[in-house]
Amino acid sequence: MQIAKYSNYTLPDFLEDDDFLLFVISPSQNDTVFWQQVAAEYPQQTEIIAEASKIIKAYRKQDVFTNEANQSKVWLRIESSLQKDQVKPKIFSLNKYLRVAAMLLLVSSIGISLWLIKGRQNEIDTAFGELRTVTLPDGSTVVLNGNSKLTYSDNWDKNSREVWINGEGLFNVTHINKDPAHIKPSERFIVHCPDMDIEVLGTTFNVRSRHNKTNVGLVQGKIRLDYVDAVTGKQSLIMKPGDYVQHTYKKALTRITLPAPEKITKWTKHQLLFNDASLAQISEIMTDDYGYQVDFSSPDLANFKIEGEINVPNVEELIETISTTLPVKITRTDKNITITKLNP
Structure with a gap:
């Protein structure tokens, strides 16, 4: 995929782009990194990208289609909504989107059992300058900085506690494990960033992940980072309170000690x-x-x-x-x- 081709994309262009469609439906780590680069390179496209994602996700939330008439009704609602918003860069044709509907239906059919297991997906986005506190299903909290996104599922009783973050968040994780030598899947807490995974038991730490770079500061507790080094490949690092690491995707990781680690949380007070x-x-x-x-x-x-x-x-x-x-x-x-x- 070439970043430059998205510089002047309109809303219909994004809705017709197979690569973008697959990214919204089932994003891989490489996809996430690529679209972060697009947003960074062409910030004027951020609003259009968000709107296109919203439309596709709204479409996915519909019931699995049993006939073509139901498909048509959904797309007519989408077209009507777009017309009300006066988004008319070019005429929409319903037939153009039937392949999109088919692709979404295929993904839904293949992944419906996984969806039932993982539970409903929650996505929280913050506006520029906005701070928002999110309480997770286990009672853990995340303070999200402006222009950040947090994604997680509801069903944590049988699966790992997992979240995905783009932007910055201060995590205060509830400690539910009683035996560190025998950790159940539902007791693990994992934060996924584009370039690393962070696993914790119970702790307070700050994550900032933007532009293929992730910074992690540990205020208290213990966490493990899993990342890819440009020379040695997959690596792990155990952090202790006061540690602060900086990592750029597939490049070297740097580690320093903060004399006052609590200062990295100042942004949560504006x-x-x-x-x-x-x-x-x-x-x-x-x-x-x-x-x-x-x-x-x-x-x-x-x-x-x-x-x-x-x-x-x-x-x-x-x-x-x-x-x-x-x-x-x-x-x-x-x-x-x-x-x-x-x-x-």
């Missing part, structure tokens, strides 16, 4: 915390979590660094801190920010 951060690192948080578009008038500006700690409650104060600390000028229009050098 605090923006940075230590010796470059403008590139700061702008990444503003873009990923709050939906800003940050442009530098020259590439070297991205390397400008603010020494020491920044701890502010909002983006406005962060911008003020940058302006008063560095020799730069910041121009802001809504969520578009341009940073230029001040003349000497």
Whole structure:
């Protein structure tokens, strides 16, 4: 698949694209990584991608079709909904979607027994700048940062406790295992990221997984990471409280010790915390979590660094801190920010 071809895709284009359809229906790890790259490369397509996914998922929630008439009714409802929203990049033809219906029906028929075993899938998405606390079926909680997604099933009584995350979340996991030497499948808790899996028993840890990079900080407890190293292949790492690791997909993992690991949870109180951060690192948080578009008038500006700690409650104060600390000028229009050098 070529990323560039999706730069100008319309909603109907996505609904007709087999690769996108399969990603929404049954995403693999490689699919997830690829579509994260598409969203990162073409942020203007994010809303259209989300809408196309919503339509396909809504279609999957319908009962298994027993005849063509039922198929037609569903697609007529979809078309009617699209027309009400005034999404008219081109005329929809029901026949174009019959192959989509057939594919969805095939997947549903093959996977219906697995669906019954795994239970209903829950998907929680947060908007830019939004924080949301999610209580999982076992009582564990996850605080989701802005522009993040958490997926899990309801049926955890017979299966592993598994969640999938894209974005950032602070996990507080309920400890239900009484015998560490004999862990039942339903007692395992696994967090799936695009580039690694995290297994825990009971603990508090922070996960940030974006742009094929995953950062994990352990506040308390014990967790194990399973990941792929570029040289040695599959690897595992046991983390202890205070450990902080950074991993880029199929590249080396780095590990440091945090003197105050509880600080990595500051974002859950709407605090923006940075230590010796470059403008590139700061702008990444503003873009990923709050939906800003940050442009530098020259590439070297991205390397400008603010020494020491920044701890502010909002983006406005962060911008003020940058302006008063560095020799730069910041121009802001809504969520578009341009940073230029001040003349000497």
